[in-house]
Amino acid sequence: MDALIDTCCKLYQANQPMLILGGGSNIVLCEDFLGTVVLVETKGVDISEDENNHYLSVAAGENWHALVRFCLENGFSGLENMALIPGTVGAAPIQNIGAYGVELNRFCDWVEYADLNNAKLIRLSTEECEFGYRDSVFKNDLLGKTVITRVGFKLPKVWLPQLGYGPLREFDAKHVTAKQVFDCICETRRAKLPAPAQYGNAGSFFKNPLIDTKQFESLVSTYPGMVGYPHCEQQTKVAAGWLIDKAGLKGYQIGGAAVHTEQALVLINKDNATSADVLALAKSIVDKIENKFGIRLEVEPRMITATGERSL
Incomplete structure (x- = not known):
């Protein structure tokens, strides 16, 4: 993470053109970019819990879908509606990703970023992120001034399935499992979305x-x-x-x-x-x-x- 912050800060402070990318799935390259492309590949997932919730601290470079799968495999439910969304964890808060009735802000606990002016790490609460529909403070006041380093998640131990969209409506909320929701979302997305x-x-x-x-x-x-x-x-x-x-x-x-x-x-x-x-x-x-x-x-x-x- 130190190398990521150092690289981004040096480019920013030198007023050099810079494009910070996670998975690069949510961009259209209209022309060859005449600057430095910084690919975020930091890794690591830290887990803790209390009586009611599981808490995850996830490095920005982790693959989003891999995180969703990791959570299911370890008994952490909540993110399954957002399965197969391409990209990285660090990119997810920027536009408050979402699918099938669930958006990131429902389970986001905090977002940590480095201020490119001084390399200082700052942690914002969910409220301070100003999440909206495909929107956040990172697309507005903080646009171009930060690099997201980690994202915190708060996943309740009591799971409440979100079944209000599309094929999920066919499930019985009393008997459905998080894995069934995950499998349904994956099947639906693969049927509708072409492989790149x-x-x-x-x-x-x-x-x-x-x-x-x-x-x-x-x-x-x-x-x-x-x-x-x-x-x-x-x-x-x-x-x-x-x-x-x-x-x-x-x-x-x-x-x-x-x-x-x-x-x-x-x-x-x-x-x-x-x-x-x-x-x-x-x-x-x-x-x-x-x-x-x-x-x-x-x-x-x-x-x-x-x-x-x-x-x-």
Whole structure:
């Protein structure tokens, strides 16, 4: 970890361009990056417990899915809904990863980072991380100023299954096991998401938009099958994949980039796509969904140019 902090601090303080990567699964490289790429590969999991919870302190470079599997193998339940999300543990808090009704902040106890100005280690509580839907303080006030070093997890010993999404609804909460949830999530994701070795992709390309519940209810009167989930009293989270599918865009292609035919949230490199193809396809989808439903989609992956990050 010392080498990671030292490298990042020296580059930052010298005002040298730097790209810190975990697994690199949530980016679109629009151009060759003209700077230093720092790959985080720190390892280690420390475990403790009290009467009610298991506590894990996990190095930022640990693989996320491997951590989920490790927890199940050791009787620590809670993270199974987030199985097979690509990337590393240190990247997980940045966008508050989540899937199938569970987000990281539900089980995150703290996040430790190094301040790149002075190499000082700082630990933030869950509240101080300002977690939101695919959002955190690391994408806002602390953007570009830190490198995450460790993440702490608090996993209750009394497990409460989260079965509100998709195929999980078929389980009986009184009899289901965490392993059954894990297996179901893995099977579902493998059926819908293409392997990167088959088709290059950055996973889910668009966030599920949050809209006013009154707007959602109005849209449902026009589109009775619209998929949405209550987010809070005033907002509903709409399934972006449903919107893209309903707009007839599965298989839609610009240049070598296409919408995956099995999962409309995924854009794939179907035939030697350029970054320009991917960005043009994404922008076209955003425009078509806004024209049809009055909802503007936001992209999920970071788009990296030669000198830094750009917007769509």
